[in-house]
Amino acid sequence: MKVKDREKIKEAIAISIQNGNYTTREIGVDIGKDHSTISRYLSEMEREDKWGIRRDANGSIIISLQKQLAQEHRQLENEPFNQLPAIQKWITYLKSGGILPRRIQYLVNVVHGMSDQLKVMPETLVSFGVPLDTMKRKEIAIEYWRNFLAWFNVAYPQMQKTNTINAYRSFLAAHNINFAHGEGRRYGLSTTPERLGEYKDIMLTPEQIDRINRLLEGESDWEAWSFMNIDLHTGARAFAMASMSWNRVAFLPVFRVEQFEPKIKRGDWYLTKEGKWWVKYPTEECRIVVETARDRLPKERKFLFFDDAKSDKANALQASYFMSKMAIRFKKIFSGLNKSSWLNEKTRIYALGDGLYFNGHPLHLMRHTMAQYYLAATNWSLAYVASLGGWENTEVLNKCYGGIPEHIKAQIAKSIHVRFDTLVLNTFGSALHGSLLT
Numbered sequence: 350m351k352v353k354d355r356e357k358i359k360e361a362i363a364i365s366i367q368n369g370n371y372t373t374r375e376i377g378v379d380i381g382k383d384h385s386t387i388s389r390y391l392s393e394m395e396r397e398d399k400w401g402i403r404r405d406a407n408g409s410i411i412i413s414l415q416k417q418l419a420q421e422h423r424q425l426e427n428e429p430f431n432q433l434p435a436i437q438k439w440i441t442y443l444k445s446g447g448i449l450p451r452r453i454q455y456l457v458n459v460v461h462g463m464s465d466q467l468k469v470m471p472e473t474l475v476s477f478g479v480p481l482d483t484m485k486r487k488e489i490a491i492e493y494w495r496n497f498l499a500w501f502n503v504a505y506p507q508m509q510k511t512n513t514i515n516a517y518r519s520f521l522a523a524h525n526i527n528f529a530h531g532e533g534r535r536y537g538l539s540t541t542p543e544r545l546g547e548y549k550d551i552m553l554t555p556e557q558i559d560r561i562n563r564l565l566e567g568e569s570d571w572e573a574w575s576f577m578n579i580d581l582h583t584g585a586r587a588f589a590m591a592s593m594s595w596n597r598v599a600f601l602p603v604f605r606v607e608q609f610e611p612k613i614k615r616g617d618w619y620l621t622k623e624g625k626w627w628v629k630y631p632t633e634e635c636r637i638v639v640e641t642a643r644d645r646l647p648k649e650r651k652f653l654f655f656d657d658a659k660s661d662k663a664n665a666l667q668a669s670y671f672m673s674k675m676a677i678r679f680k681k682i683f684s685g686l687n688k689s690s691w692l693n694e695k696t697r698i699y700a701l702g703d704g705l706y707f708n709g710h711p712l713h714l715m716r717h718t719m720a721q722y723y724l725a726a727t728n729w730s731l732a733y734v735a736s737l738g739g740w741e742n743t744e745v746l747n748k749c750y751g752g753i754p755e756h757i758k759a760q761i762a763k764s765i766h767v768r769f770d771t772l773v774l775n776t777f778g779s780a781l782h783g784s785l786l787t
Contacts, residue, residue: 359394362387366402369420371410405660421450428454430461433470435477435524442523449623459516463497475524487526491536498537514538549751552721553714561682572654573678575642577715582635584719584738586610587712589627591675592620592668593653595643604636605629610739620665627739672712679711720750729753 361380370376373384373391380387388408394400403411425431431440436457443453464471472478474493476486494517501510518528518538533539553561558581565574580590589608597607609617611624619626642653651657655667716738723734729752731743740746747753 358382358390359400362390362394363400363402366410369423371420373408405658405663409660409663411660411662418450421454425450425454428457431457433472435471435475436460438477439520439523443519456516456519459513460520463513463517466500467493467497469493471520475521475526477524483525486524487521490521490526491538494536494538510537548717549749550721551714552718557686558718560686564682570678571642571645573675575638575646575653576675577679578638579635579642580712580715581719581722582631582638583608583629584716584723584734585627586612586716586739587672587675588622588668589739590712591654591672592664594651595653596651597626598639600636600640603630604633604639606631606635606639608739613739613741620661620668622665629737629739631737676711679714683711683714717750720746724751724753729757 358380362376365376365379368379370379373387376382377384377387382390391402391404391408391410394402395404405411425440430436431454439460440453440457443456448456460471460474464474467474474490476489479486481489498510501508501513514533514537518533521527528536528538531539561577562574565571565577576590579585579593583590583606585593585608589610592609593606599605606629607626608629609619609622609624610627611619611622613625613627614623615625617624617626646653647656652664652667654671655664658664658667719738720734723737724731727733731747731753735741735743735746738746738750740750
């Protein structure tokens, strides 16, 4: 539609927004104007109350979460690849499980990439519509997976495959191709966290932390200083740290911080993401760090690390920008550390060899370091550290971040004395013990 009259253009923009177009490019395509023209008209409409247009600090139209989800579902359905029969069935399967459209699109993109690499349609991967028994279809799906895996291991020798495995298994499950417990390991399709246990010893040494702190203090980089030191005490994931707000920090009567973990889906919503608010009661040392951050960072700000952009979507983008900024900052800092300063041989290999955490996930290194230090400080109290760091159970903390070292187990064994012939559990047990012997 091509329109010229100013009021008619505004009416066309309003109708386009009602129809689910929220970006200047989408609206421009819809009504036949370039995005800069649309942006100019939106500025006028924002000042005119009759249109009911509001935009955030990034210039994005503010919409409700329900409208945003509806828009994402429409975009999901409009993608050409998503209209293939096998993918449509999978999307329906994922929707029935309450999976959000953005997550669905991510999973579909993984299978799309596999399909492109193998040069087969997704229908072929699962023998969609072909009259074969389930076992034969499973054999075909496994054979394609092995072909993909052979390419993947050569192309990305250091990259984890967990997300790809989860996406492919979900796709197969939607087509009734399932694996018994433990069966996936036989085909390289195990969803057990792979290789993560190898990184449990990785950490920054006290000397390295001291050097980094002195560097950041000398450069008056209080944002990076606050990010690192609060994270070293709370063990939060990157988004939980970047999106911290002052109204979720309490100093009295008990020091408490609340951080939002989108990785843990528990029905809470924050900055357009679903997750869980994790309530933490850190140490006095952490309280001093947070008080220092309050004094050093800009005042009168809702979020610790950025100004309120006036909408959840814009603030989520601000948090993402800040995470990227911190990742770049710490990559540079880690690369400048003395190569001989790493604590042990394993850490040296991971820092200088595959560099997964030092180059790929530098912010996650803080979480690993927190686990190591707090476990040692609490005599390996897995339950306490898990509750503080945001692990839902002690299994992952123990396996992937820092279990009880062998020398500590040996020390504990020396201090414990158990005599099965004298231990009295309770009065009833004692009487029962006596009756059984007579």
